[in-house]
Amino acid sequence: MSQLPLSDRALAFAQALVRMNTISDRSNLELIGFARDHLASLGVKSRLTWNAERTKANLFATLGEGKPAGVIVSGHTDTVPWEGQAWTVDPLSAIVQDGPEGLSLFGRGSADMKSFIAIALANAERILAGNAPFAVHFAFSYEEEIGCFGVRELIADMRDAGVRPLACIVGEPTSMVPAIAHKGVWRYRCCVRGKEAHSSLTPHSVNAIEMAARVVGKVRDMAEAFEREEPRYDGFDVPFSTASVGQFHGGIADNVVPRDAEFRYEFRDLPTADARAMQQQVVDYARGLEPGMQRVAPDAGFRFETICEIPSFLGGRDDPVTRLAQRLAGEAGTTLVAFGTEAGLFKNAGIPTVVCGPGSIQQAHQPDEYVTLAQLARCEAFMHGLADSAEIG
Numbered sequence: 281m282s283q284l285p286l287s288d289r290a291l292a293f294a295q296a297l298v299r300m301n302t303i304s305d306r307s308n309l310e311l312i313g314f315a316r317d318h319l320a321s322l323g324v325k326s327r328l329t330w331n332a333e334r335t336k337a338n339l340f341a342t343l344g345e346g347k348p349a350g351v352i353v354s355g356h357t358d359t360v361p362w363e364g365q366a367w368t369v370d371p372l373s374a375i376v377q378d379g380p381e382g383l384s385l386f387g388r389g390s391a392d393m394k395s396f397i398a399i400a401l402a403n404a405e406r407i408l409a410g411n412a413p414f415a416v417h418f419a420f421s422y423e424e425e426i427g428c429f430g431v432r433e434l435i436a437d438m439r440d441a442g443v444r445p446l447a448c449i450v451g452e453p454t455s456m457v458p459a460i461a462h463k464g465v466w467r468y469r470c471c472v473r474g475k476e477a478h479s480s481l482t483p484h485s486v487n488a489i490e491m492a493a494r495v496v497g498k499v500r501d502m503a504e505a506f507e508r509e510e511p512r513y514d515g516f517d518v519p520f521s522t523a524s525v526g527q528f529h530g531g532i533a534d535n536v537v538p539r540d541a542e543f544r545y546e547f548r549d550l551p552t553a554d555a556r557a558m559q560q561q562v563v564d565y566a567r568g569l570e571p572g573m574q575r576v577a578p579d580a581g582f583r584f585e586t587i588c589e590i591p592s593f594l595g596g597r598d599d600p601v602t603r604l605a606q607r608l609a610g611e612a613g614t615t616l617v618a619f620g621t622e623a624g625l626f627k628n629a630g631i632p633t634v635v636c637g638p639g640s641i642q643q644a645h646q647p648d649e650y651v652t653l654a655q656l657a658r659c660e661a662f663m664h665g666l667a668d669s670a671e672i673g
């Protein structure tokens with residue numbers, strides 16, 4: 281456990297980042313500009329990759345250019361919103377005050393996960409001066425919270441640039457305990473087109489709600505089958521895959537057979553399960569209903585849209601990057617987490633990955649989100665250790 285105090289610069293950077301409003305549907309360019317300018321002042325060049333509108337960017341920078349490929353320090357720059365939540369402090373205040381667990385930094389993104397990015401940036405100079413024989417890459421992404429969209433561009437660009445990192449540390453809040461697995465999050469929208477009619481003339485109609493309900497029933501049946509039959513994966517709160525319908529809309533009046541209905545559903549698949557096959561089962565089931573619908577109305581049927589596909593993540597207890605994180609964090613164990621992260625995307629790109637960062641997911645997305653200064657000090661000690669680490673492992 282680190283006894284190091286938190287540096288003034290790390291805290292100041294964390295406060296500066298929390299004060300920038302970067303909820304996912306807003307631009308993150310203020311934060312990216314801050315990071316790029318700071319790195320540029322140290323002679324480090326940044327690669328930016330943009331969204332289509334050029335309102336948001338990812339930043340990728342290599343500290344220790346010329347050293348062999350190294351370790352990615354990864355964080356997302358966006359946050360969830362706070363509208364409708366009962367905050368007792370201004371979510372953008374970045375106020376430091378006593379909290380439930382001692383002196384803490386309060387504000388949206390303080391735990392999830394601007395502080396991690398801030399501590400990395402604040403220690404860039406330290407990393408550049410460090411003895412580690414490998415490079416350290418900063419990878420800061422946009423739009424993680426709404427589906428891990430930005431990081432896909434970043435990973436593709438990294439590959440195009442010929443950068444071949446050996447390991448990745450995703451600094452999501454795990455209370456500095458290395459996490460080696462999480463479930464995936466796969467969300468879809470199903471739009472059902474039927475045929476409307478006066479409700480006294482049902483044989484001439486296709487009831488979109490009723491057809492949607494059959495597919496909803498299929499999702500429910502699958503969820504029950506996961507619970508009944510899937511091999512258990514111990515360590516997760518729910519040790520099997522789950523499926524659930526989150527929204528359902530349809531209908532305009534009691535005496536009109538509805539033409540349109542729409543619902544949204546998700547799978548949270550175990551690292552050992554196959555979410556694409558799950559979605560295919562739903563699509564196949566819906567396609568099986570279409571011939572009957574189309575006998576009444578040729579254009580009736582189902583349309584599926586992907587909302588997000590965040591793959592599950594499965595690292596390894598014995599992966600060098602896991603051992604590295606354990607050593608730097610001063611933790612002997614590992615954990616699993618219940619939330620989705622970018623880790624699966626890095627892992628699927630062939631980069632051994634671990635999730636380890638300051639703060640608790642209990643505070644993430646909550647009103648009065650905070651991270652303790654003690655956690656931030658541990659994270660800073662972690663960065664110092666990385667800067668001087670003789671090896672990855």
Ligand SMILES: [Zn+2]
Pocket residue numbers: 356392393424452453
């Ligand atoms: Zn996060």
